[in-house]
Amino acid sequence: MSKHGKKYTDAVKLIEPGKEYAPKEAMELLLKVKHAKFDETVDVHMRLGVDPRHADQQVRGVVLLPSGTGKKVRILVFAEGEAARIAQEAGADIVGLDDIIAKIQQENWLEFDTAVAVQQVMGKVSKLGRILGSRGLMPNPKAGTLVQNASDLPRVIKELRMGRVEFKVDKTACLHVPIGKSSFTAEQLLANFAALADAVNRAKPASLKGQYIRRIAVTTTMGPGIRVDPMQAINLGSVAI
Secondary structure, three states: OOOOHHHHHHHHHHOOOOOEEEEHEEEHHHHHOOOOOOOOOOEEEEEEEEOOOOOHHHHEEEEOOOOOOOOOEEEEEOOOOHHHHHHOOOOEEEEEEEHHHHHHHOOOOOOOEEEEEHHHHHHHHHHHHHHOOOOOOOOOOHOOOEEOOOOHHHHHHHHHHHOEEEOOOOOOOEEEEEEEEEOOOOOHHHHHHHHHHHHHOOOOOOOOOOOOOEEEEEEEEOOOOOEEEEHHHHHHHHOOO
């Protein structure tokens, strides 16, 4: 059975067992217990009171993190003609259609973090459903990565650069969402956490009965989890700017 290192063990000692911290206190404590030598990702894990087996209890959406993600996002846009020109001018990293589709199919090329497409080319892009779908990279309207008009591309690309993140409940009724890096300040992490809490709360299924957000924990890549009071998180999110 694997054992944690001394730094991890020392970090755990700073966390009160079973306590649900206020969001601000949790972010401050998170930065105190970080110990890795690299810039760790900060993740939020939420246990929801939904049953993902039912279509009317799916929880999915996007959130624009005000402090960004701290990660350079490689953006691929499936487009041709005028739409391709607009995408290039808007700062997309990779723009193409037939050539990119062939490269993905033949070489299993996936050197990008998110894919955007205009509706007109989805007939061709749909051929990549099996490859991109399993990796969460398929453009779709719910994630805001499938646009009806090329004129929407600059806005979408800008939002992705700023820190637009998709969240989707998994089969265990949990959400796992990155909200920044361990190099962020507690205030930056708190602002992102508040935006996420608000977005998740707004995505609550109308058919749900009972408690919606049951548990919340925040953690760095190598650090221990810190529990957050769900009610305080919801209240914080409701006043998020």
